[in-house]
Amino acid sequence: MLNERTEPLKDVSDVVISTRIRFARNLQDYEFPCRLSVEKKCRVAATVKAAALGNPEYSSRFRYISMSELTQEEAVSLVERHLVSPEFISDRQGRGLLLMDNESVSIMINEEDHVRIQVIRPDLDLEGAFEIANKFDDMLDEQLGFAFSDRLGYLTQCPTNIGTGMRASLLLHLPALRESGAMGKISASLGKLGFTIRGMYGDSNDPKGAVYQLSNQVTLGISEKEAIDNLRDITMQLVVQERNAREAMSQNITVLDGLYRSFGILRYAKILTNDECWKLLSDLRFGVEIGIFENIDYDTINRLMIEVQPATLMKNIGKKLPALERERIRAELIRTAIARPKVPANRRLE
Amino acid sequence: MLCQSCEKRQATTHIKTIVNGELKEFMLCPECAGKLGYGSFFSSFGPDLDRLYGGFMDSYTPQVTGKRCPFCGSSFEDIANSGRVGCARCYEIFEDELMPSLQRIHGRTTHTGKLAASAGEAVKVQSEIDACRRELENAIKTQEFEKAARLRDKIRELEKKAAEQGEE
Ligand SMILES: [Zn+2]
Numbered sequence: 001m002l003n004e005r006t007e008p009l010k011d012v013s014d015v016v017i018s019t020r021i022r023f024a025r026n027l028q029d030y031e032f033p034c035r036l037s038v039e040k041k042c043r044v045a046a047t048v049k050a051a052a053l054g055n056p057e058y059s060s061r062f063r064y065i066s067m068s069e070l071t072q073e074e075a076v077s078l079v080e081r082h083l084v085s086p087e088f089i090s091d092r093q094g095r096g097l098l099l100m101d102n103e104s105v106s107i108m109i110n111e112e113d114h115v116r117i118q119v120i121r122p123d124l125d126l127e128g129a130f131e132i133a134n135k136f137d138d139m140l141d142e143q144l145g146f147a148f149s150d151r152l153g154y155l156t157q158c159p160t161n162i163g164t165g166m167r168a169s170l171l172l173h174l175p176a177l178r179e180s181g182a183m184g185k186i187s188a189s190l191g192k193l194g195f196t197i198r199g200m201y202g203d204s205n206d207p208k209g210a211v212y213q214l215s216n217q218v219t220l221g222i223s224e225k226e227a228i229d230n231l232r233d234i235t236m237q238l239v240v241q242e243r244n245a246r247e248a249m250s251q252n253i254t255v256l257d258g259l260y261r262s263f264g265i266l267r268y269a270k271i272l273t274n275d276e277c278w279k280l281l282s283d284l285r286f287g288v289e290i291g292i293f294e295n296i297d298y299d300t301i302n303r304l305m306i307e308v309q310p311a312t313l314m315k316n317i318g319k320k321l322p323a324l325e326r327e328r329i330r331a332e333l334i335r336t337a338i339a340r341p342k343v344p345a346n347r348r349l350e
Numbered sequence: 351m352l353c354q355s356c357e358k359r360q361a362t363t364h365i366k367t368i369v370n371g372e373l374k375e376f377m378l379c380p381e382c383a384g385k386l387g388y389g390s391f392f393s394s395f396g397p398d399l400d401r402l403y404g405g406f407m408d409s410y411t412p413q414v415t416g417k418r419c420p421f422c423g424s425s426f427e428d429i430a431n432s433g434r435v436g437c438a439r440c441y442e443i444f445e446d447e448l449m450p451s452l453q454r455i456h457g458r459t460t461h462t463g464k465l466a467a468s469a470g471e472a473v474k475v476q477s478e479i480d481a482c483r484r485e486l487e488n489a490i491k492t493q494e495f496e497k498a499a500r501l502r503d504k505i506r507e508l509e510k511k512a513a514e515q516g517e518e
């Protein structure tokens with residue numbers, strides 16, 4: 001236990017939900033997107049599309065989506081699935097998306113930068129995600145020649161991304177730290193170390209579920225590897241803190257009661273709103289993490305957290321639905337997914 | 351426009367987020383945006399807004415020049431007001447004006463990460479030397495002396511190459 005801080009922990013899927021690496025890149029011969037007309041944006045999109053689809057290794061694996069052709073639900077669902085940013089769908093003219101068949105790689109064209117390469121991997125896998133992003137970056141750079149300066153590195157529309165242009169983020173579940181009221185302090189000290197942490201759903205200081213996104217902030221004067229190593233180190237410390245807080249809480253009858261109540265609602269409710277769902281699914285995951293609910297795996301919960309969101313739910317059903325109907329289907333999706341979990345024997349008669 | 355959160359300060363940041371399946375947009379002041387955990391333009395790319403804008407304001411003295419980027423037409427005022435640089439060329443044209451902000455945002459002013467294919471030969475050689483040095487350090491630590499010797503030779507060769515480039 002003593003060297004937990006230096007030795008990387010092996011399995012951290014009880015805390016780390018997913019990993020994301022994103023590179024910001026720009027073409028040399030065009031103004032940055034903030035100064036591009038729609039017509040020129042379309043030309044940028046066509047150029048990037050041709051570069052990606054022209055590569056025989058990937059041409060069949062990438063799907064090109066012209067953002068202006070999507071319905072609003074389809075566009076919002078891309079955000080819910082973390083494939084694009086809210087900014088990207090706010091004005092869809094002249095914007096394009098290259099999406100890998102398994103959705104692990106997405107390339108946004110004309111977001112804040114001409115090109116944003118994004119790779120998402122489940123669990124903690126910073127190196128793996130980086131390697132993939134790096135490969136696509138090399139492939140596109142070879143054909144497009146990204147804007148680069150020897151002194152400042154990759155040149156980006158917003159000076160906060162200059163240098164590596166890399167943002168590495170981890171989605172973390174920190175219910176015990178949140179419950180203990182420690183997040184404010186943690187967030188402040190992370191800020192001083194060059195990281196940001198924000199709640200993912202709802203008000204970012206008081207999110208509805210305890211899902212947080214931790215990212216590096218500094219991109220100039222630090223190598224990609226250093227940035228990734230630092231992020232992993234700080235995450236390991238958070239994992240240890242979160243686990244300690246969980247252990248302290250796992251005997252607390254009030255906390256346990258709350259988790260069992262949430263479980264009861266998920267198990268039997270006939271309609272569930274999106275808002276309450278965040279809290280309930282977060283509680284469900286918390287219960288699995290401290291071992292009070294068995295036979296539910298993290299993959300199922302991670303998947304539910306996305307599938308029950310309004311636009312994705314409608315996209316999967318294939319039509320626009322009134323709120324009440326969405327709430328009914330949401331409850332059903334969850335009931336089916338968590339049907340008949342086994343309660344551990346030692347807890348059965350409490 | 352006033353900040354939609356505190357309703358006191360001037361709103362400078364346009365926040366876009368998904369609430370209940372719908373895209374919502376808010377105008378916030380830098381302070382509230384920071385407090386709510388939103389970066390400037392896209393949440394997860396979030397910089398420290400006070401640092402960003404503070405940096406721009408400090409380095410910006412109006413009426414210095416009427417300088418504009420010949421490629422995109424941006425003035426430094428445009429950049430400072432929007433927090434967005436107009437094009438890659440702007441970084442050369444407004445290097446002096448941008449440097450204090452970059453220093454403030456990142457704490458450093460020289461790139462040390464990956465190199466694009468278009469990077470100059472000199473930085474490519476230098477980055478190779480740096481990589482070999484790191485490898486050498488590891489080789490010494492793990493007592494792989496043959497490997498260390500090979501790396502030393504390679505570094506010497508690269509340094510010769512770098513010196514020759516310097517003379518040209
Ligand atoms: Zn405000």
Ligand SMILES: [Zn+2]
Nearest residue numbers: 419422437440
């Ligand atoms: Zn310019």
